[in-house]
Amino acid sequence: MAQEFDHLPPLRDIIAEHGLAAQKQLGQNFLLDLNLTGRIARTAGDLSNTTVIEVGPGPGGLTRAILAQGAKRVVAVERDKRCSDALNAYLCPAYKDRLDIIDGDALKQDFEALAPAPRRIMSNLPYNIATPLLIGWLKNIKAFEGFTLMFQKEVADRIAAKPRTKAYGRLSIMCQWLCEVRIEFNIDKRAFTPPPKVQSTVISLTTRPKPLAPATWDSMEKVVAAAFGQRRKMLRQSLKSLGISALDVGLKETARAEELSVEDFAKLARLFAQSTDKVI
Numbered sequence: 001m002a003q004e005f006d007h008l009p010p011l012r013d014i015i016a017e018h019g020l021a022a023q024k025q026l027g028q029n030f031l032l033d034l035n036l037t038g039r040i041a042r043t044a045g046d047l048s049n050t051t052v053i054e055v056g057p058g059p060g061g062l063t064r065a066i067l068a069q070g071a072k073r074v075v076a077v078e079r080d081k082r083c084s085d086a087l088n089a090y091l092c093p094a095y096k097d098r099l100d101i102i103d104g105d106a107l108k109q110d111f112e113a114l115a116p117a118p119r120r121i122m123s124n125l126p127y128n129i130a131t132p133l134l135i136g137w138l139k140n141i142k143a144f145e146g147f148t149l150m151f152q153k154e155v156a157d158r159i160a161a162k163p164r165t166k167a168y169g170r171l172s173i174m175c176q177w178l179c180e181v182r183i184e185f186n187i188d189k190r191a192f193t194p195p196p197k198v199q200s201t202v203i204s205l206t207t208r209p210k211p212l213a214p215a216t217w218d219s220m221e222k223v224v225a226a227a228f229g230q231r232r233k234m235l236r237q238s239l240k241s242l243g244i245s246a247l248d249v250g251l252k253e254t255a256r257a258e259e260l261s262v263e264d265f266a267k268l269a270r271l272f273a274q275s276t277d278k279v280i
Helices: 011-018 034-042 061-068 081-090 130-139 153-160 170-178 217-229 262-275
Strands: 051-055 073-078 099-103 119-124 146-152 179-187 200-207
Touching: 011 081, 034 061, 034 119, 034 146, 034 179, 051 061, 061 073, 061 119, 073 081, 081 099, 130 146, 130 153, 130 170, 146 153, 146 179, 153 170, 153 179, 153 200, 170 179, 170 217, 170 262, 217 262
Parallel strands: 051 073, 051 119, 073 099, 119 146
Antiparallel strands: 146 200, 179 200
């Protein structure tokens, strides 16, 4: 890893030269330890045939590691013009055939249009937009082979949570329905500049060839939202607004949302779709 970057200036020099002090309003916490960024990149495995889309590259610590890992191409989406200018100045010339910098807001991007398949998203996600971004990607899951993402630990725990646990909820179900989820490792807050108030976790999501159980996104989302909208209520009460009964799919009306598996929610979603004349 060190030899790969011998021709590049240290990240702290880049930050100083281009005035890249992290901005709180952009959710910026830079990870400058190249050993850690290298470890993140390696969790994605072989990238030689994959275009990696990175959100919020900042000064380029993870970007360097992804390139060093052999990604076929990297498309980095950066909202902060200071950072994109810095990357264009020092990193693009070194990797001109494999790196593109896109100026823009990640929440407004058509990620499928940015690069040809196969695509993987890799990012130290800004905490303030991490969940909306993930939900948007899940809605278009077939466009991606997978994701290597850093979240605050609380969010990562929710994504990977199992039934009958406090963290299990809407995000757990929608992610696990469409992806195989694996917690990779935690990163101490002191590793970042500036340090955030919480610990971070790197998580891998690998797109399933098909969802864990058949259902439409809209039906699944409505059923899960209704069930967890009144988390402590029994299904008899929480599903009343949808006009369906858990008994019709062999589930107990006295069960609570946190007791159901992903497959159970898919059963309810199919029932709801049928009740509203939706095609599965």
